[in-house]
Amino acid sequence: MATQSNEYSEGSIRVLKGLEPVKQRPGMYTRTDNPLHIIQEVLDNAADEALAGFGKKIKVTLHTDGSVSVEDDGRGIPFGLHPEEKAPVVELVFTRLHAGGKFDKGKGGAYSFSGGLHGVGVSVTNALSTRLEVTCFRDGQVAKLAFGAGDVIEPLVVTPKGEGDRKQGTTVRAWPDARYFDSPALPLGELTHLLRSKAVLMPGVQVTLVNEKTRDTQTWQYKGGLRDYLQQTLTTDPVIPLFEGEGYADARDDSFADGEGAAWAVAFTEDGAPVRESYVNLIPTSAGGTHDSGLRDGLFQAVKSFIELHALLPKGVKLLPEDVFARASYVLSAKVLDPQFQGQVKERLNSRDAVRLVGGFVRPALELWLNQHVDYGKKLAELAIKAAQSRQKAGQKVEKRKGSGVAVLPGKLTDCESRDTAHNELFLVEGDSAGGSAKMGRDKECQAVLPLRGKVLNTWEVERDRLFANTEIHDISVAIGVDPHGPNDTPDLSGLRYGKVCILSDADVDGSHIQVLLLTLFFRHFPKLIEAGHVYVARPPLFRVDVPARGKKPAAKQYALDEGELHAILDKAEKDGVNREKCQISRFKGLGEMNAEQLWDTTLNPDTRRLLQVTLGSMDFAATEALITRLMGKGEAAARRELMELHGDSVEVDV
Secondary structure: OOOOOOOOOHHHOOOOOOOHHHHHOHHHOOOOOOOHHHHHHHHHHHHHHHHOOOOOEEEEEEOOOOOEEEEEOOOOOOOOEOOOOOOEHHHHHHHOOOOOOOOOOOOOOOOOOOOOOOOOHHHHHHHOEEEEEEEEEEOOEEEEEEEEOOEEEEEEEEEEOOOOOOOOEEEEEEEEOHHHOOOOOOOHHHHHHHHHHHHHHOOOOEEEEEEOOOOEEEEEOOOOHHHHHHHHHOOOOOOOOOEEEEEEOOOOOOOOOOOOEEEEEEEEOOOOOOOEEEEEOOEEOOOOEHHHHHHHHHHHHHHHHHHHHOOOOOOOOOOOHHHHHOOEEEEEEEEOOOOOEOOOOOOOEOOOHHHHHHHHHHHHHHHHHHHHOHHHHHHHHHHHHHHHHHHHHHHOOOOOOOOOOOOOOOOOOEOOOOOOOOOOEEEEEEOHHHHHHHHHHOOOOOEEEEEEOOOOOOOOOOOHHHHHHOHHHHHHHHHHOOOOOOOOOOOOOOOOOOOEEEEEOOOOHHHHHHHHHHHHHHHHHOHHHHHOOOEEEEOOOOEEEEEOOEOOEOOEEEEEOOHHHHHHHHHHHHHOOOOHHHOEEEEOOOHHHOOHHHHHHHHHOOOOOOEEEOOOOOOOHHHHHHHHHHHHOOOOHHHHHHHHHHHHHHOOOOO
């Protein structure tokens, strides 16, 4: 009979080298439904050359053997020896994680604006391809090399430029490895849309797609830019003419780097599905981000200002950002010096300054346009007011609480004014002290606060009919407006009073414990709230960094979620000429140490906060239930100990 070895020694630790981490966990680095994203990484490099002003043509070819090639006429990837690594630079770019020309963004760097600083882009393409060939044209020479599954299989060969060779540029041909993807086929519709949008965002650059299988060739080259693109994409006629504009910081700007800013085209329609596309340094951000929030805020503030100036708002109607934004279609192209994305796939921008950057250019431009075209301004105001009235009317149908007897909300609950369930948020806050700051700093219109005293009861093994014996659990259930239920029940969610139920606790061990106890409560007794996407966890910062004034730039307060972000802020300050030692670092011992303004900026403001939506993830309900039983069950001490012994080294503790 075979026995399982439980030996755990120095030899049990395996260090992944080179591109092994990508092959082991491809989902951490790219989309695995199809190979489009790994091809997009190559395309983004070609687009960055054009963005930097060194290329005018990009050609993508779908070959009959399933490979894809991307050609550009940029400067060509350097192929000389790296001064420190003593290996060809082109080889390092495709075989080393965190190697590339986009890290050098200082004066004289190869790229001022590019798609990010992850530095794992084309190396991921190489790792997840059975074969990859690179040809560089540069300085009158042609350099070629080939890789197999990420390793060099044909070393670099440099020859003089031939008669038919290009003067400069790069060609990359990749054969995606079908083992890493659900489907090996590229989605042609998505690829076509991506290439067309690149042409729109780079006026004058010619983008070509050649399909050898169908013998079709498509070429895009736009001179009208975002306006023409949006007009062609809209399905219905806009209420007012398209509003377009652009704004970029110059060298005299104290807040942003020279060249940072945005270009946009916005249309307002009464019906039809809105068209919304945003980009950062030509990278498509399908999940939006802080630059979208800046556009949203700029549009809202401008329209609100126009309505107030002309006294157009009816009595009893309150305008909210979604009333203006609900019928807006737009194409937004932002340029950000150091873009911070959510994940390697770069589908969402997280750079906080982008809200102020984009909003600061959009608002004055739209205010000026509306006051120059008053009739159009009044049409837009009418559209927004109509949306606000419909929202308020719908909100009045939502009852405070659905149930028998008199509905009495908890005395500790500081409720919001709005009755719009989709817009309202409830924050379950650790402690009365933090609850006081949250009450003062919140948006009274849509944010409610329920302080919790001490640690919530572990409800994993509590019977449902005994739940309300605990005051805190009773108050949470009554405040939310939904009764406890099981995973197979069909609870009445019509009484739900908040679209988001947010757990807000300290960024320490006790705070994490409270998070676990509340998540246990929701998973065990309110699973349909998690399934419907109503439960969130707020992530307050651990550090505040006071960066002193430098040159024309004023002093600034920045917040860091953890030590990694803290070091990033200090590195950036040092790069800007500020001595790290002059940056004053404060560590928050808890939410109670934050004043109302700080709590709003870091945790409550929808444009700058960090909220994690709670989902079941890849495991099914039964597997998740079994895991939580091991973690929270009263008779599971031995199982918990085994988990700690197996995975204790993976836990990161902030000291």
